[in-house]
Amino acid sequence: MSDHRLSENVERRRSSDRTGERRGGSPENRRRGPDTLSKSIRIVATIGWLFLLSAMVFIDLAKPKYVTVFEQRNGAADRTGGWDMDMARAIFFLQVGGFLFGTYGFVMNMKRSRRKSDRYRINLLVLAVTSLFGMIYYLLFF
Incomplete structure (x- = not known):
């Protein structure tokens, strides 16, 4: 179980790195509507x-x-x-x-x-x- 959680955390960090959220890039679009x-x-x-x-x-x-x-x-x-x-x-x-x-x-x-x-x-x-x-x-x- 702990290995599964660890892999989820690693995947979450990688996806946030792709959006530029962690490295000072543009934050992901969090707007819900106008x-x-x-x-x-x-x-x-x-x-x-x-x-x-x-x-x-x-x-x-x-x-x-x-x-x-x-x-x-x-x-x-x-x-x-x-x-x-x-x-x-x-x-x-x-x-x-x-x-x-x-x-x-x-x-x-x-x-x-x-x-x-x-x-x-x-x-x-x-x-x-x-x-x-x-x-x-x-x-x-x-």
Whole structure:
């Protein structure tokens, strides 16, 4: 029996040496699931995408109404107008929020990612860049 226990201890030490745990290498992955920071990054990303989705809905509501061919024939062409500038301003602030949430989440993700198995959330970068382009478009053309 004691020989069996001894061989188990030797095998356990060898396996811990392979993972680098005893010799100063990287410790083995002991994570059981997403930690608090990972969950908060997911929440930040969701809120940021909700901001951008809201901005897209507002764009649809704020854009000028186009006159169809049937409306032109019936003389209802007077419904055209310009952009609703109050909604356009709201769109800008929603894009600012999306940019801030995307940038903050991406920076948090960069600080958290230290292991090879950790991955970057590219959707946060896409959110920030899309919101930034929307803000630039608003500042140039409105």
